[in-house]
Amino acid sequence: MxxxxxxxxxxxxxxxxxxxxxxxxxxxxxxxxxxxxxxxxxxxxxxxxxxxxxxVVAKKIGAPGNPEYAIGAVASDGSVWRNEQAFRVTDADEAYFQEQREVEADAARKKAERYRSGRSPxxxxxxxxxxxxxxxxxxxxxxxxxxxxxxxxxxxxxxxxxxxxxxxxxxxxxxxxxxxxxxxxxxxxxxxxxxxxxxxxxxxxxxxxxxx
Missing domain, CATH: 3.40.50.2020 (Rossmann fold)
Structure with a gap:
């Protein structure tokens, strides 16, 4: 191609x-x-x-000071994937990652609920x-x-x-x-x-x- x-x-x-x-x-x-x-x-x-x-909804977890650079992502139920290589080359630490995981998981949950408009998952x-x-x-x-x-x-x-x-x-x-x-x-x-x-x-x- x-x-x-x-x-x-x-x-x-x-x-x-x-x-x-x-x-x-x-x-x-x-x-x-x-x-x-x-x-x-x-x-x-x-x-x-x-x-x-x-x-199925997930949100990107951005690096400190660079939200467009994904160091991971988290789904609406909290299931997470971490880009270990990206994580290591940023200023992120475990506390930052877990804090952002909770924030973005909550955002993903709210988005899923809004899209389903009251329907059950x-x-x-x-x-x-x-x-x-x-x-x-x-x-x-x-x-x-x-x-x-x-x-x-x-x-x-x-x-x-x-x-x-x-x-x-x-x-x-x-x-x-x-x-x-x-x-x-x-x-x-x-x-x-x-x-x-x-x-x-x-x-x-x-x-x-x-x-x-």
Whole structure:
């Protein structure tokens, strides 16, 4: 892949992802999208697999003085993934990390509650769960979301994304039963470069995909 746009928009990417999952025989009981950008894809994938759609939410834990530099991420239930290499090269210490973990887990919980609008969270017991996002770069939030499932009683977990760098995608293999990624370009610079339209998804629009 030469770095040119591969997908028209998130819905197109989700439709292609859904088709790939069907061809691979993935029989999903539940599709979980990572808000906000994962919901247009999650809707298309859930429709393709004839499965219910819900969400799994995680928040990035930023470095001291540099919130955009992820030293980890935490899901709404407190399940955490830490980037040990990034942690070591920042001024973060254990007290800082745990404090931010609590702050961001609370933010993730509130976001999940707002998106579900009073609906109960899904039950994972022995289900095949497909986690969908619009792509991964470092994959920090996706890793925390998958940690959430690892801590649950889900039967089988599948990560499905349209695009991601080869090393990141390879790393996910150890965390889930199956990884489905349509493109793993060596020249990966960012998820948006593979979309013709990568307009930011608002919370309101994202919630509409969930409610359909």
């Amino acid at each position: 030469d770095g040119t746009a591969r997908f028209d928009d998130r819905t197109d990417a989700g439709e292609q992802l859904g088709e790939e999952l069907r061809e691979r025989g993935v029989d999903a009981d539940l599709v979980l999208a990572i808000p906000r950008g994962g919901l247009p894809l999650g809707r298309a994938v859930a429709d393709a697999l004839d499965a219910p759609l819900d969400i 899904p039950v994972f017991d022995d289900k095949t769960v497909v986690v969908v996002d619009d792509g991964v770069a470092t994959g920090s939030t996706a890793r925390a979301c998958l940690s959430r499932l690892e801590a649950s009683d889900a039967g089988r977990t599948v990560l499905a994304v349209p695009v991601g760098p080869p090393d990141t995608i390879a790393d996910f293999q150890a965390q889930v039963d199956e990884v489905v990624c349509l493109e793993t370009p060596a020249g990966f610079r960012g998820v948006g470069q593979f979309y013709r339209d990568f307009t930011q998804v608002s919370d309101e629009d994202a919630m509409e995909y969930l409610e359909r």
